[in-house]
Amino acid sequence: GAVVSQHPSWVICKSGTSVKIECRSLDFQATTMFWYRQFPKQSLMLMATSNEGSKATYEQGVEKDKFLINHASLTLSTLTVTSAHPEDSSFYICSANWRLRTDTQYFGPGTRLTVL
């Protein structure tokens, strides 16, 4: 149980285009979903926290107009990287809390974004 999926697993795009990444909780309803980015050999950096039906809360330094987060249902959150540039290339990972156990985060497999 507690499986989180991400789609796509990797994406390559041209500079200036927008990319959407989906995060789904497959077998549970998620109270909250989190979006992280991770650079090589580094820890996970929290970008934003989203709750179903409400606006995401962004961490300091994360551009909300560049990283659009939509949390449409208890099982789906999307991250859209708008007007992507090479410096946005990174590993993006989502996680979700189970509604009945809000302390435990279950992570997705990650999405490798490469912007040319």
Added chain:
Amino acid sequence: QQQVKQSPQSLIVQKGGIPIINCAYENTAFDYFPWYQQFPGKGPALLIAIRPDVSEKKEGRFTISFNKSAKQFSLHIMDSQPGDSATYFCAASIGNQGGKLIFGQGTELSVKP
């Protein structure tokens, strides 16, 4: 005060050895301490977690030791195997903050055959 400091940055042990990874925190409001294992190109996977009212927790070959007074906790991997080679992250959270995790810097473990 929101930081979690993890050490060492990297660790090499022989098969069968017991690697120990340490984490320290300052914020006494933290009440949940999970450990995650991450393989290259994959998302982190929850290994084991502990709360401050317990000093030790074992799950299979993984043990967390927790020292509340010293504000430190550690992960021990018994009878380590080459398949345990991965990056390990400790983390901490405060229950009434919606589960937001503060991660340590990570430890890259290599278990030699």
